[in-house]
Amino acid sequence: MQQGPEENTVLMDVPWxxxxxxxxxxxxxxxxxxxxxxxxxxxxxxxxxxxxLAIGMGLVAILMAAVTYLFLIGVGIWGINVPVGWGFAIxxxxxxxxxxxxxxxxxxxxxxxxxxxRNSINRFAEAMTLFAVACAGMFPLLHMGRxxxxxxxxxxxxxMGVWPQFRSPLVWDVFAVSTYATISAxxxxxxxxxxxxxxxxxxxxxxxxxxxxxxxxxxxxxxRHWKRYEALYILLAGIATPLVLSVHTVVSFDFAISxxxxxxxxxxPPYFVAGAxxxxxxxxxxxxxxxxxxxxxxxxxxxxxLQNAAKIMLATGLIVAYGYFFxxxxxxxxxxxxxxxxxxxxxxxxxxxxxxxxILFNLVIPQVLWVPxxxxxxxxxxLISLVILVGMWLERFIIIVTSLSRDFLPSSWGHYVATRxxxxxxxxxxxxxxxxxxxxxxxxxxxxxxxxRTLLPExxxxxx
Amino acid sequence: xxxxxxxxxxxGILAEFDSSTDLVYAARAAYxxxxxxxxxxxxxxxxxxxxxxxxxxxxxxxxxxxxxxxGGLSGYGLQYWINVISYPLNIGGKPYNSWxxxxxxxFEMTILFAGLAGVFGMFALNGLPMPYHPLFNVDRFSAxxxxxxxxxxxxxxxxxxxxxxxxxxxxxxxxxxxxxPH
Numbered sequence: 001m002q003q004g005p006e007e008n009t010v011l012m013d014v015p016w017x018x019x020x021x022x023x024x025x026x027x028x029x030x031x032x033x034x035x036x037x038x039x040x041x042x043x044x045x046x047x048x049x050x051x052x053l054a055i056g057m058g059l060v061a062i063l064m065a066a067v068t069y070l071f072l073i074g075v076g077i078w079g080i081n082v083p084v085g086w087g088f089a090i091x092x093x094x095x096x097x098x099x100x101x102x103x104x105x106x107x108x109x110x111x112x113x114x115x116x117x118r119n120s121i122n123r124f125a126e127a128m129t130l131f132a133v134a135c136a137g138m139f140p141l142l143h144m145g146r147x148x149x150x151x152x153x154x155x156x157x158x159x160m161g162v163w164p165q166f167r168s169p170l171v172w173d174v175f176a177v178s179t180y181a182t183i184s185a186x187x188x189x190x191x192x193x194x195x196x197x198x199x200x201x202x203x204x205x206x207x208x209x210x211x212x213x214x215x216x217x218x219x220x221x222x223x224r225h226w227k228r229y230e231a232l233y234i235l236l237a238g239i240a241t242p243l244v245l246s247v248h249t250v251v252s253f254d255f256a257i258s259x260x261x262x263x264x265x266x267x268x269p270p271y272f273v274a275g276a277x278x279x280x281x282x283x284x285x286x287x288x289x290x291x292x293x294x295x296x297x298x299x300x301x302x303x304x305x306l307q308n309a310a311k312i313m314l315a316t317g318l319i320v321a322y323g324y325f326f327x328x329x330x331x332x333x334x335x336x337x338x339x340x341x342x343x344x345x346x347x348x349x350x351x352x353x354x355x356x357x358x359i360l361f362n363l364v365i366p367q368v369l370w371v372p373x374x375x376x377x378x379x380x381x382x383l384i385s386l387v388i389l390v391g392m393w394l395e396r397f398i399i400i401v402t403s404l405s406r407d408f409l410p411s412s413w414g415h416y417v418a419t420r421x422x423x424x425x426x427x428x429x430x431x432x433x434x435x436x437x438x439x440x441x442x443x444x445x446x447x448x449x450x451x452x453r454t455l456l457p458e459x460x461x462x463x464x
Numbered sequence: 465x466x467x468x469x470x471x472x473x474x475x476g477i478l479a480e481f482d483s484s485t486d487l488v489y490a491a492r493a494a495y496x497x498x499x500x501x502x503x504x505x506x507x508x509x510x511x512x513x514x515x516x517x518x519x520x521x522x523x524x525x526x527x528x529x530x531x532x533x534x535g536g537l538s539g540y541g542l543q544y545w546i547n548v549i550s551y552p553l554n555i556g557g558k559p560y561n562s563w564x565x566x567x568x569x570x571f572e573m574t575i576l577f578a579g580l581a582g583v584f585g586m587f588a589l590n591g592l593p594m595p596y597h598p599l600f601n602v603d604r605f606s607a608x609x610x611x612x613x614x615x616x617x618x619x620x621x622x623x624x625x626x627x628x629x630x631x632x633x634x635x636x637x638x639x640x641x642x643x644x645p646h
Contacts, residue, residue: 028611029507029610029611030610030611033507033609033610033611155542155546161551162551163546163547163550163551164546165553165555166543166546166547166562166565166566166569167555167558167562167565169568171569172568172569172572175568175569175572175573176568176572179572179573179575179576182576182579182580183575183576183579186579186580186583187579190583190586193592194507194508194609197609198507198609198610200609201606201607201609201610202609202610213595214593214595217587217592217593217594218592218593218594218595218596218597219592219609220505220597220599220600220605220608221505221506221507221608221609222503222504222505222590223491223503223504223505223506223510223513223514223516223517223519224503224514224517224519224590225590225592226506226508226509226510226513226514227509227514227519227522228522228523228524228586228589228590229509229586229590230509230511231522231524231525231586232524232528232582232583232585232586235524235525235528235578235582236579236582236583239528239532239575239578239579240575240579242571242575243572243575246568246571246572246575250568253568450507450508450509451508453507453508453611454508454509458483458484459484459508459510460484461484461485461488461510461512462485464485464489
């Protein structure tokens with residue numbers, strides 16, 4: 001079976017002879033449409049799905065309780081205090097927004113690079129981006145103390161006559177994250193419109209038909225429409241690519257623009273972006289492996305996708321390793337006592353156990369991905385992805401907590417311990433993310449149907 | 465005074481094909497035969513199809529460019545106006561117009577305006593949302609969102625003639641031919 005385009009360029013995704021294919025054999029336009037759409041339209045609601053949703057919703061209930069208590073009492077219920085004013089809230093913000101980055105990488109950057117294997121994972125990876133950004137966005141708001149005044153962050157002509165301080169990276173963050181959320185949402189919706197039209201025609205219940213019909217905007221597959229659509233899609237990918245790189249760069253500026261030891265370094269932007277993609281691909285695998293198993297999508301999300309994702313994790317993991325190495329190198333090479341102490345404090349200080357766990361989880365364990373047999377084993381991939389997700393969370397913990405708890409003056413040092421409310425909000429957002437993913441796969445096609453059709457050899461116009 | 469009975473007005477004639485190749489060849493033949501007001505319909509984008517019906521260039525890239533320029537200029541303009549004119553503040557002795565610090569919001573506004581202009585522009589040019597379209601009157605047309613390909617020559621075309629056009633469409637060997645009522 002022919003795979004992908006024939007042009008023999010470097011960028012094209014041309015598999016080696018023994019590599020698993022992007023698409024299982026025996027698929028037609030109709031069969032792919034049915035497999036993806038029926039998972040939403042005709043598949044009965046299973047016990048496993050209900051249990052998963054219940055766990056997610058249960059954690060959301062804890063989140064609601066924790067946030068209510070937070071609004072009543074204030075951020076004092078968290079472990080934050082001088083000198084560690086940025087605790088779990090900022091750790092979780094950076095962690096979640098990083099996870100979102102893999103979705104944009106898959107949908108935009110791999111589209112520009114003509115990696116057609118992305119077509120079966122881009123839809124839920126984009127959904128993952130949206131939900132992860134939603135989780136991330138909660139934390140700066142909750143951390144504000146007076147979240148009901150969050151609109152003060154935006155430049156609007158207020159009666160107080162004051163404006164945001166545009167020289168601050170925290171204001172840049174507002175622009176970067178809100179633009180990122182908006183562009184990710186419209187990119188996702190634009191990709192869904194032709195599939196909503198498919199769902200409209202396939203749905204049998206009149207109400208379902210109406211809802212999908214409205215969401216599909218009356219899409220009818222006109223060649224003129226497709227032409228404009230494709231032009232827009234590639235342009236959105238083109239602008240989303242620098243956007244996604246800018247977002248984690250700006251997040252890293254929150255640290256790098258300051259003069260706190262361990263933060264004031266030029267390696268931060270590339271190292272944050274690589275770490276974001278690293279954890280994001282881990283989350284893609286954590287979602288893709290169960291989805292393909294329980295929804296029987298093995299012929300569309302093949303081992304090739306999982307192996308490619310594993311290779312990207314390996315590559316970005318090495319960039320992250322480079323970042324860790326240069327953080328340590330520069331701390332000593334800089335000649336600054338404070339930087340050198342920061343590094344020794346990470347290695348041997350009160351949080352050393354977290355530092356060495358992060359090195360084990362992010363650098364050592366993922367190296368087993370070099371072994372092809374492990375890349376071909378879904379259980380191993382799932383476990384390693386979980387390990388990387390924990391490792392990347394610990395990385396943000398180390399960056400934020402070790403630097404803030406012991407900076408320049410020993411008399412102002414402190415120790416940070418998270419409270420149960422910190423954990424409640426953190427696990428609450430994990431529940432929100434889980435519930436959103438569970439609801440998403442039941443009401444929307446989890447794989448892009450129209451892009452899957454273009455993978456079939458019949459899709460190409462041949463000479464007659 | 466008496467009127468000749470009006471023939472029921474139709475939107476056009478719709479031919480159904482089984483493959484993208486058949487569709488593109490049929491569209492090329494229709495274009496060569498002089499038809500201009502027509503459209504090809506397919507379940508996925510086919511580059512050759514829009515070329516075959518004579519639609520070569522879309523204005524979406526221009527709209528995205530204009531949106532991006534507008535966003536960038538207004539993003540920088542906003543910061544300049546706030547920091548230099550409306551509310552000048554001395555922050556660490558930096559100049560009021562600290563352009564390096566303004567790059568990030570300017571960049572983000574460029575992306576935001578370019579993306580939104582493109583999305584709304586694309587839908588506007590396509591005339592979407594359009595909940596009703598005459599083609600939806602043809603039952604077989606629902607397969608356009610699944611696995612079938614359609615070519616519709618519209619009655620508004622000057623060369624359109626109910627009998628001749630129907631005969632021409634039959635010569636393209638489609639799976640089926642339907643008249644599209646309004």
